[in-house]
Amino acid sequence: MSDSAYRVETTSRLAQWRIDNLASCTYRKSDPFKIGKWNWHLSVEKNRVLFVRLYPEISNLTRDNPPIASFIIRVVCSVGDRKALTHPEITNKKLKSNDDFVWAIEVPLTGKFIIDVEFLDLKTASGEGGEPCSIWAGGLTQKRSNATALASLSRMLTEGIHTDIMINVSDGSIGAHRAILAARSPVFQSMFSHDLKERELSTINISDMSIEACQAFLNYIYGNIGHEEFLTHRLALLHAADKYDISDLKDACHESLLEDIDTKNVLERLQNASLYQLPRLKTSCIRYLVKFGKIYDIRDDFNAFLLCADRDLVAEIFAEVLGAWKGF
Known part of the structure; x- marks a missing residue:
């Protein structure tokens, strides 16, 4: 069983990593966690500045079809009045490696804190060269709707439905x-x-x-x-x-x-x-x-x-x- 210090708790679109203690000069990488089609990692590195990274686990899926992510990421102090630092919203960012999203936090953090990532959307590129499509219900619904509409148009022509x-x-x-x-x-x-x-x-x-x-x-x-x-x-x-x-x-x-x-x-x-x-x-x-x-x-x-x-x-x-x- 994985050490709880490295485990990330998730719901369908939310990931939270609770860190109880981070030494003055250290690095820590989370266990993989599943959001959408991909396994993800969070990592923190503290050396004068705290660097927070979010990236998908390297795999054939990531190489061939990397996620295009929109998300909000926060660091929340888990004691006292729960002060939060929030990064500006990330929109349609292609993530392939651990260098694609790096958040440098210069405000000193001590004690326990939570890294909170709320995924607003995850998209993949269209194989036909079209616009990227969301993997979640809205995008799948749109994709199915487009396919059904095209099939219906084809039937109208091939079967001569109400031609005028x-x-x-x-x-x-x-x-x-x-x-x-x-x-x-x-x-x-x-x-x-x-x-x-x-x-x-x-x-x-x-x-x-x-x-x-x-x-x-x-x-x-x-x-x-x-x-x-x-x-x-x-x-x-x-x-x-x-x-x-x-x-x-x-x-x-x-x-x-x-x-x-x-x-x-x-x-x-x-x-x-x-x-x-x-x-x-x-x-x-x-x-x-x-x-x-x-x-x-x-x-x-x-x-x-x-x-x-x-x-x-x-x-x-x-x-x-x-x-x-x-x-x-």
Whole structure:
């Protein structure tokens, strides 16, 4: 059984460590105590100044998913009138090591005292790169709510639940919901808000899109697109994102197209970068062609490209070529 001098008493969000005596120059570390998903330690070190530390126990969980803590920490003298020293509230502090939170207390403390930590929230980073999410009921409720809402939206699309608009594409039709389209695209919102034919006939004609690409487009809007589906239809999705002013989809396509430039697609990517005003993609394609010399590997295709490419784009490429020659 652990020595009571090192034991920390806990409830679901509160930890208290009672210290009966601390010598004039000493160090003490608590036993591990569980709050949330993690085991924690408190430590004190007294040498002219009292240093109080709070940190999670080193583990694979801590390394891979460290806690992001919000808490109030106090030192309370446990005799007399129970005077308390309170550190300013800590908010969303990532704690991985014993150096991430250190409280230096210069006020001399003698006799018995209590270190009191009240955890206001504990969060973990989202695996998808989103906002950190609380591990406690509020955060879990939000996470479940978001997942349920997305699943319901997906069902509305795949099962055609109360669709009220028909999208006609080059080789078929798909039912959708004008409220969802309007919420995701200012162009769709304008269509349905004014006396346009789309509002009157409850149809949208997208003749430049196949039914497979349109399905991928709607799956993205409804939060249900798969990775392979996205990769397959990136260029069609980019066109739709630009046409219907869906900036997050355009950004996603831009990022994805940057990842796998090669000699087979670089000229098409360059053309699309110019057409849809994607500066980083354009710079990356020109750099790939010129700095890495791939322009010589596809000489015939590149010469054909120059005959039909935008003049400003051709001028930009040749400026880069001239700059490269001057560097030799």
